[in-house]
Amino acid sequence: xxxxxxxxxxxxxxxxxxxxxxxxxxxxxxxxxxxxxxxxxxxxxxxxxxxxxxxxxxxxxxxxxxxxxxxxxxxxxxxxxxxxxxxxxxxxxxxxxxxxxxxxxxxxxxxxxxxxxxxxxxxxxxxxxxxxxxxxxxxxxxxxxxxxxxxxxxxxxxxxxxxxxxxxxxxxxxxxxxxxxxxxxxxxxxxxxxxxxxxxxxxxxxx
Numbered sequence: 001x002x003x004x005x006x007x008x009x010x011x012x013x014x015x016x017x018x019x020x021x022x023x024x025x026x027x028x029x030x031x032x033x034x035x036x037x038x039x040x041x042x043x044x045x046x047x048x049x050x051x052x053x054x055x056x057x058x059x060x061x062x063x064x065x066x067x068x069x070x071x072x073x074x075x076x077x078x079x080x081x082x083x084x085x086x087x088x089x090x091x092x093x094x095x096x097x098x099x100x101x102x103x104x105x106x107x108x109x110x111x112x113x114x115x116x117x118x119x120x121x122x123x124x125x126x127x128x129x130x131x132x133x134x135x136x137x138x139x140x141x142x143x144x145x146x147x148x149x150x151x152x153x154x155x156x157x158x159x160x161x162x163x164x165x166x167x168x169x170x171x172x173x174x175x176x177x178x179x180x181x182x183x184x185x186x187x188x189x190x191x192x193x194x195x196x197x198x199x200x201x202x203x204x205x206x207x
Contacts, residue, residue, distance in 0.1 A: 076195045079128040079181035083155035088116040092147045093139055123181075125151040126159030126196055130182040138187035141168055149185060149194050158202045161194035 088097045100115040116135040123129035133151070143149075149161045161183045168190050181196035 076180050076197060077199070079179070079196060080126040080153075080157060080159060080199060081155065082124040082127040083153040083157070085116075085118050085125045085131075085133070085151050085153055087152040088133060088135065089150040089152065089158075090138070090143070090148075091150070093142060095138060097135055122184075124153070125161075125183055126153060126157070126181055126199065128179050128181055130184050132184045132186065134186040136187060138185075138190075140166065140185060140187045140190040140192050143192055148197075149183060149192070151183070152202055156201055157199050159196055160198035160200070162197040163192055163194045165193045167191055 085099045088099065089095065097114055097116045100117055114136060116133055118125065119132035119134070122132040125131040125133060143163050143166050145163050145165065147163045149163065150158050151161070152158045159181070183192075183194045183196070185192040185194065
């Protein structure tokens, strides 16, 4: 009888010891330090994919800003109605000249300053076709493609032309599209070709 009680006591002690060991092992698992397995939830949430998406958006933003920095090519607009030109203004050269009477070759008359001349046989500046305008001593060779030439007109509008070509030996109008408003500006041996790209109101009609 005493022997049986002794065996039961030993077994009870063994079972208690095993249970305590299991409990300690479970607690250790709960506080175990983070390891490589922690990366699984991140992958499940798609965080790595999110980072790739952010990088792609940043690259797209850089490409977009690069394209936006390039100056856009000004498009030609519908020609204006014919109207007599009043003043020739070239902002980049600091030139602002009045027009003489149609057919006047231009230049300085007695007691007057220099004038621009419109060839009366050509369309009015801003109207459909190629208007021919000349003036002496203009530094046209300094103009570059994309710069503007402005002509104030008697209808209260200013026609804005964008330079297409500059040649010290003269240029022709070959290859021009019919129905477009263009300008041929001549001074000395230099000729500038430009196209109408804008217009704005500048005052009351002079006609």
